[in-house]
Amino acid sequence: MIKVTLLLSFLVLITGCSIKDVQPWEKGTLAKDIMKNNGGNSLFSKFENHIYFSKEATKGGGGVAGGGCGCN
Amino acid sequence: MKFFILTLFLSSLLFSYQKGDTLPQDMQNKLNIQDNKIYIIDFFASWCGSCKKEIPYISKVHQKIDSTKVEIIGIDVDKDIQKGKSFQEELKTNNALTFRVINDPQNNIIKEFKPIGMPALFYVQNNKIIDVIYGAIDNVDEVILKDIKRLQQ
Numbered sequence: 001m002i003k004v005t006l007l008l009s010f011l012v013l014i015t016g017c018s019i020k021d022v023q024p025w026e027k028g029t030l031a032k033d034i035m036k037n038n039g040g041n042s043l044f045s046k047f048e049n050h051i052y053f054s055k056e057a058t059k060g061g062g063g064v065a066g067g068g069c070g071c072n
Numbered sequence: 073m074k075f076f077i078l079t080l081f082l083s084s085l086l087f088s089y090q091k092g093d094t095l096p097q098d099m100q101n102k103l104n105i106q107d108n109k110i111y112i113i114d115f116f117a118s119w120c121g122s123c124k125k126e127i128p129y130i131s132k133v134h135q136k137i138d139s140t141k142v143e144i145i146g147i148d149v150d151k152d153i154q155k156g157k158s159f160q161e162e163l164k165t166n167n168a169l170t171f172r173v174i175n176d177p178q179n180n181i182i183k184e185f186k187p188i189g190m191p192a193l194f195y196v197q198n199n200k201i202i203d204v205i206y207g208a209i210d211n212v213d214e215v216i217l218k219d220i221k222r223l224q225q
């Protein structure tokens with residue numbers, strides 16, 4: 001009896017480890033602004049963009065690298 | 073192990089509509105389809121960028137085809153029905169959505185078709201799924217028109 005109970009509880013427990021796939025039609029939730037790293041906060045995204053631009057400045061930041069006057 | 077993975081993969085396919093499957097009566101009623109026409113069922117949503125790009129092309133097809141022989145049905149799978157409706161209105165004002173649309177906020181219809189990606193186009197003839205196109209493709213209007221010609225032969 002104990003063995004059966006243990007086996008059953010084990011079977012119930014392992015279902016908790018299963019990962020439910022996100023179906024293609026459920027991706028609307030993932031597309032929401034709130035699902036971004038910054039939670040959709042525009043100030044944070046501005047700040048993050050600034051850091052990204054600074055770090056990647058040698059290759060043009062978020063855009064295309066320009067040459068010449070050095071004003072960028 | 074290989075067998076196990078293959079079984080898992082196939083079991084997910086078993087419960088969705090595949091090429092060659094016949095639509096059950098309740099699905100035929102939901103979609104309001106009959107035997108004598110070719111139907112093209114397009115699944116889309118407001119958050120799906122490539123669907124938004126594809127819809128004007130499908131509307132172009134809709135304007136070119138003989139509606140007594142071929143019909144296009146759009147299925148909007150937006151869970152927020154208001155969002156879906158305003159998306160459709162926006163398209164309609166630009167004359168980019170001319171075909172019949174069924175709203176599926178509970179996702180009851182798409183859960184049975186289970187496309188592996190969006191947008192998804194299902195071709196249905198005599199209540200049977202005869203072809204499926206997943207994802208946005210270039211010049212989809214020409215592709216659909218060619219397919220219709222081939223199916224009508």
